[in-house]
Amino acid sequence: MPTFRDAEQARAILGAVAERARFGEAARGLREAELVVAFVYHDPELTVLMDGRTPAPDGAYMRVAFDTLEPAPDVVFESSGEVGNRFWQGRLDVPMALARGQVKARGPINRALKLLPILPGLYETYREVVREMGAGELLEP
Amino acid sequence: MSRVRAAVLEEAGRRLQVEELELEPPGPGEVMVRLAAAGVCHSDLHVIEGDLPVPLPAVLGHEGAGVVEAVGEGVTRVRPGDHVVLSWIPGCGRCYYCRIGRPELCDEAARLQVAGTLPGGALRLRRPGGAPVHHFLEVSCFAEATVVPERGVIPVRPDVPLDRAALVGCAVTTGWGAVVHTAGVRPGSSVAVVGTGGVGLNVVQAAALSGAWPVIAVDRVPAKLELARQFGATHTVDASRTSDVIGAVVDLTEGRGADYAFEVVGRPETIASAYGMARKGGTVVVVGVAAPHLEVGINAFSLPSQSKVLTGSWYGRSVPEVDIPHILDLYMAGRLKLDELISRRYRLEEANEAFDALRAGEVARGVLLLGG
Ligand SMILES: [Zn+2]
Ligand SMILES: [Zn+2]
Numbered sequence: 001m002p003t004f005r006d007a008e009q010a011r012a013i014l015g016a017v018a019e020r021a022r023f024g025e026a027a028r029g030l031r032e033a034e035l036v037v038a039f040v041y042h043d044p045e046l047t048v049l050m051d052g053r054t055p056a057p058d059g060a061y062m063r064v065a066f067d068t069l070e071p072a073p074d075v076v077f078e079s080s081g082e083v084g085n086r087f088w089q090g091r092l093d094v095p096m097a098l099a100r101g102q103v104k105a106r107g108p109i110n111r112a113l114k115l116l117p118i119l120p121g122l123y124e125t126y127r128e129v130v131r132e133m134g135a136g137e138l139l140e141p
Numbered sequence: 142m143s144r145v146r147a148a149v150l151e152e153a154g155r156r157l158q159v160e161e162l163e164l165e166p167p168g169p170g171e172v173m174v175r176l177a178a179a180g181v182c183h184s185d186l187h188v189i190e191g192d193l194p195v196p197l198p199a200v201l202g203h204e205g206a207g208v209v210e211a212v213g214e215g216v217t218r219v220r221p222g223d224h225v226v227l228s229w230i231p232g233c234g235r236c237y238y239c240r241i242g243r244p245e246l247c248d249e250a251a252r253l254q255v256a257g258t259l260p261g262g263a264l265r266l267r268r269p270g271g272a273p274v275h276h277f278l279e280v281s282c283f284a285e286a287t288v289v290p291e292r293g294v295i296p297v298r299p300d301v302p303l304d305r306a307a308l309v310g311c312a313v314t315t316g317w318g319a320v321v322h323t324a325g326v327r328p329g330s331s332v333a334v335v336g337t338g339g340v341g342l343n344v345v346q347a348a349a350l351s352g353a354w355p356v357i358a359v360d361r362v363p364a365k366l367e368l369a370r371q372f373g374a375t376h377t378v379d380a381s382r383t384s385d386v387i388g389a390v391v392d393l394t395e396g397r398g399a400d401y402a403f404e405v406v407g408r409p410e411t412i413a414s415a416y417g418m419a420r421k422g423g424t425v426v427v428v429g430v431a432a433p434h435l436e437v438g439i440n441a442f443s444l445p446s447q448s449k450v451l452t453g454s455w456y457g458r459s460v461p462e463v464d465i466p467h468i469l470d471l472y473m474a475g476r477l478k479l480d481e482l483i484s485r486r487y488r489l490e491e492a493n494e495a496f497d498a499l500r501a502g503e504v505a506r507g508v509l510l511l512g513g
Binding site for chain 1: 383384385387388389391392398413414416417418438439440442443446447
């Protein structure tokens with residue numbers, strides 16, 4: 001399966017996705033749940049923190065930071081970058097991936113899983129960004 | 142009393158040292174075997190690295206074959222001149238597990254593994270005029286000759302080259318039995334094998350021989366994956382090129398996961414991977430031997446909701462008296478590969494090099510030629 005070339009690329013793509021999604025429906029869900037969710041990736045190593053608890057100065061629903069676990073996340077999803085790339089495309093069956101151990105989760109993950117139904121918009125944004133950045137090889141048909 | 146050269150491990154973390162030891166003649170119910178060849182196995186390496194505590198100093202080696210030189214009082218199973226493969230679980234025949242037909246779980250053999258002696262506490266190896274040296278798994282075949290219990294010698298046909306026969310003492314029987322006895326793989330079922338060293342290759346070939354399809358081999362060393370294809374793997378996953386081996390196996394099995402997943406590495410991560418790559422209701426067989434202090438994390442909800450069968454396989458759940466001759470017949474009939482398992486042959490003095498190669502993951506199986 002395709003995966004990020006390196007942490008730089010992953011950070012650039014996910015940074016752009018977050019920038020576009022900060023006012024979107026998924027971010028609003030995170031804000032309403034007052035959740036801080038972290039995605040810890042290995043190979044490449046990258047931590048993405050999505051903070052729906054701390055109010056953003058420009059009124060966005062969430063703040064995004066890389067390689068930090070401050071503020072302390074409620075929920076942490078840990079996986080390989082490969083599985084992460086699959087997730088952001090909407091190609092990962094998350095409950096199945098948890099059962100198989102492809103994704104390890106800590107914290108009250110039910111609160112985070114509740115957000116799954118509002119994520120498809122985000123998946124679309126991800127695919128858009130990947131294509132715009134000329135990294136189409138990351139996408140599965 | 143005879144003199145034999147043997148590779149002794151003085152203490153964990155040290156190199157093996159080849160020295161001359163005194164070997165006492167076999168006592169009642171014991172057999173002296175002049176060794177021809179011994180395979181170099183991960184379990185020996187575990188002892189060398191201190192991951193498997195056994196009494197030291199000891200003569201290691203538990204995968205061996207040779208020719209009977211002398212028998213002790215009351216021995217009826219073999220006579221001098223018989224070719225034998227050594228079993229590292231000589232079932233006592235009396236304990237609960239032996240009586241229910243699970244000799245690989247023999248209580249007495251397990252006790253003697255920890256005691257480092259033969260039955261009855263016998264020690265037949267000693268430094269000249271000095272202290273005894275412990276036995277390892279009642280075999281101790283990194284030596285020119287050894288003394289073992291009668292139940293630990295399996296008579297085999299004399300037309301099989303003994304270096305090939307030696308491998309059937311551990312690696313082949315362990316891999317074969319995991320497929321045939323523990324899992325009971327059925328024709329047409331899908332199989333994933335994590336780890337294709339000496340034992341893993343035998344899981345692959347037994348699965349192929351059982352009619353499984355696909356047979357997916359997973360390893361980090363491309364040369365081993367190439368070898369796995371020779372042994373019947375239909376697909377390979379190079380774990381050095383993907384960090385999602387579970388996803389790769391799921392993709393190769395119509396999105397379901399494998400009917401049977403075998404772990405043949407002995408590490409918590411690969412055990413968790415094998416669990417993850419089995420389909421719902423599938424079977425996971427852990428063959429790899431991890432160090433005793435390690436633990437595995439698996440998803441708790443999946444235990445009931447995916448209802449996989451998670452089990453282990455010790456010495457292939459074999460009955461060595463039956464399985465070892467049978468496997469050798471299959472080899473002689475051209476149905477099962479043994480020649481290709483041997484990557485390199487070494488002299489006893491080169492035992493440490495053989496372990497270096499095993500540590501480096503370079504070889505399927507290294508074999509010490511002991512000249513018997
Ligand atoms: Zn072994
Ligand atoms: Zn027993």
